[in-house]
Amino acid sequence: MARVLIVEDEKDIRDVVAFNLKQAGHEVFGASTGDEGLRLARAHKPHLVLLDVMLPDKSGTEVCKILKREPATAGVPIIMLTAKGEEVDRVVGFELGADDYVVKPFSMRELLLRVQAMLRRGVAGAQTEELVELGSLKIDHAAHRVWIGEEEIDLTALEFKLLWTFYQRKNRVQTRARLLDDVWGVSPDITTRTVDTHVKRLREKLGPLCDLIETVRGVGYRFTPAPES
Ligand code: CA
Numbered sequence: 337m338a339r340v341l342i343v344e345d346e347k348d349i350r351d352v353v354a355f356n357l358k359q360a361g362h363e364v365f366g367a368s369t370g371d372e373g374l375r376l377a378r379a380h381k382p383h384l385v386l387l388d389v390m391l392p393d394k395s396g397t398e399v400c401k402i403l404k405r406e407p408a409t410a411g412v413p414i415i416m417l418t419a420k421g422e423e424v425d426r427v428v429g430f431e432l433g434a435d436d437y438v439v440k441p442f443s444m445r446e447l448l449l450r451v452q453a454m455l456r457r458g459v460a461g462a463q464t465e466e467l468v469e470l471g472s473l474k475i476d477h478a479a480h481r482v483w484i485g486e487e488e489i490d491l492t493a494l495e496f497k498l499l500w501t502f503y504q505r506k507n508r509v510q511t512r513a514r515l516l517d518d519v520w521g522v523s524p525d526i527t528t529r530t531v532d533t534h535v536k537r538l539r540e541k542l543g544p545l546c547d548l549i550e551t552v553r554g555v556g557y558r559f560t561p562a563p564e565s
Pocket of ligand 1: 344345346388389390391
């Protein structure tokens with residue numbers, strides 16, 4: 337059970353999403369404008385915000401920027417609701433700190449899966465895990481060792497750092513620029529192509545588990561482990 341804020345000016349969408357989230361056991365707050373969304377976010381400290389990009393007063397990306405700037409709401413995950421063709425806004429949204437997105441028209445099943453994944457991350461993020469087991473993938477952070485089932489796989493230091501970064505931000509979309517910053521550090525002579533090359537190599541080494549790293553077209557990657565059963 338979590339508190340979820342949905343900021344969406346289309347009443348039909350807001351209502352159906354709110355209904356389904358309540359059915360799933362969550363407490364839901366609905367806002368139809370950016371300003372109302374900001375007010376409710378400050379008042380209720382939600383665990384998650386669903387944020388439409390096109391709002392009547394200020395854009396969803398503007399709201400996102402404000403929420404991520406204020407210490408009280410900076411840690412709250414945000415899923416952007418975007419229309420097809422809003423590619424630019426979408427990327428800008430991630431650079432401003434949005435955590436994931438869903439493209440309209442979306443199925444409720446798809447949205448609920450994203451919501452549950454994001455809420456799980458919130459819980460997992462609070463722990464400091466050194467030995468991680470995700471299905472048959474096992475990561476020993478202290479020793480920098482990785483196994484698939486019984487078999488150890490040989491990763492370079494950089495590949496390990498990339499995998500660990502993915503793991504720490506699992507279920508969130510990672511832009512190439514952000515990965516480049518976090519894994520490689522800022523350097524003028526490397527490009528986002530570097531990210532693609534190393535992700536490709538890491539996927540090859542993950543073999544049967546290569547699908548854990550999903551390509552998000554035009555944006556970057558998402559590391560999605562199977563839900564813990
Ligand atoms: Ca809208």
